[in-house]
Every structure is written in C-alpha cells, then in structure tokens.
Amino acid sequence: MAKDPDKILSEVEDKLKFLSLLGVEFVSRESSVVSLEETILNCQKCPLAQTRTQAVPGEGNLNAQLMFIGEAPGRDEDIQGRPFVGRAGQLLTKIIHAMTFQRDEVYITNIVKCRPPGNRNPQGNEITSCKDYLLAQIEQIDPKVIVTLGKVAADFFIRSSLGMTALRGDFYDFDNLKVMPTFHPSYLIRNEGNKTLKKMVWEDMKKVMAFLGKK
Numbered sequence: 001m002a003k004d005p006d007k008i009l010s011e012v013e014d015k016l017k018f019l020s021l022l023g024v025e026f027v028s029r030e031s032s033v034v035s036l037e038e039t040i041l042n043c044q045k046c047p048l049a050q051t052r053t054q055a056v057p058g059e060g061n062l063n064a065q066l067m068f069i070g071e072a073p074g075r076d077e078d079i080q081g082r083p084f085v086g087r088a089g090q091l092l093t094k095i096i097h098a099m100t101f102q103r104d105e106v107y108i109t110n111i112v113k114c115r116p117p118g119n120r121n122p123q124g125n126e127i128t129s130c131k132d133y134l135l136a137q138i139e140q141i142d143p144k145v146i147v148t149l150g151k152v153a154a155d156f157f158i159r160s161s162l163g164m165t166a167l168r169g170d171f172y173d174f175d176n177l178k179v180m181p182t183f184h185p186s187y188l189i190r191n192e193g194n195k196t197l198k199k200m201v202w203e204d205m206k207k208v209m210a211f212l213g214k215k
C-alpha cells in the first residue's frame, strides 16, 4: 500500500530538521572560530596593528578543558603567527607535557593578540580594545580551567592588588569557570636558578590537574 504523502513529507521534514541541527551546530562552531581568527588577523583597533608583523589569535583544541593565557605575543610569535613558540613557549610546552597533556589538547592564547614594541607590557587601551576577542574565544572553547601566565593576564580576570607570589596557588572564579594564576614562563627563565619559583608553578599545575581529574 502506498504511503500517505503527508506522512512521508512529515518524516522527511523531521529528518532534515535533525540533520540540520547536527550540521548547523558543527558548521557554526567551526566557522565562527575561523571568522573570529580572520577578524583578529585583519584587526586595526589599536596602535599595535601599526607595529606588528602579524596578529597571533591563538591555537589549540577548540574543545579544550584547559586554556593557557599569557599577556601578549613576543618576537618569535610575531614572526611565526603562533602563540608561545619562543624560549618561554618551549618551557610552557614542557609544563603542559608534565601535566600529562599534549599541546594540541589545550588552547593557548594571549590577552592581546599583537606584539607590543620591544615586548613591553600591553597598555590599558590596548587590552580594552582587544578584550572582546579573548572573551569570544573563552565562550567558543568553554574550558573548565584557565591558567593565567604572569601578572598582566592575572589582572584581566582577578581584581586584586596582590603580587603574583601572594596571588598564585588558589583558584578564582570567573563566570562559571576556574582561574589559576601562576608565573609567566619567561619569568621562570629570567630566574633560572630559583627552584622555589619552579616548585610554586608545579604546585599550581598539580592543583589544576587534580581539578581536571588528572593524576
């Protein structure tokens, strides 16, 4: 017996709705990340656009549970267009591996996406101009934990007059996620002989691992 055309139509509509839901969710997430990256690469919103070689949006797993956020790209990052690829980046990669993650399992970016001249700290107006990009990345990736590297990155998320030594070691709430502030890898490199600093960073990372169920 021939099927009722209305029933066939209704079944097809249901399937299309289902597929479209799956497809739209997938396409919109990927395309919104790509379009955000393109916007950052072409951004002229602050004076750093005049002195950069290229903007450095960030890289990593778009489903990451863990995000690392530094302050700004340095010389190597500005040349290569990737975050944390210089000496400090190599140390960060070692820390990530010690936490039993691979680099491509986490997401890595900076507060501002363009290199400040001479690697100076980013200024308030530059951070304000760039902050929507970072907030959009956090919304897209939706991590469980953010590790901030250095005082500039910590200040973005945590309102406190404390210095890094007093600030690090505890989780802070930012919206519905946890922020763990720790020292910037370049600070560890500048204080290479200081074993206490290294120990403090490792203690911080162990807390992050425990929170994420890593041993």
Ligand code: SF4
Binding pocket: 040, 043, 044, 045, 046, 047, 048, 049, 055, 112, 113, 114, 126, 129, 130
């Ligand atoms: S630092 Fe941010 S706001 Fe400034 S030009 Fe680069 S991407 Fe745009």
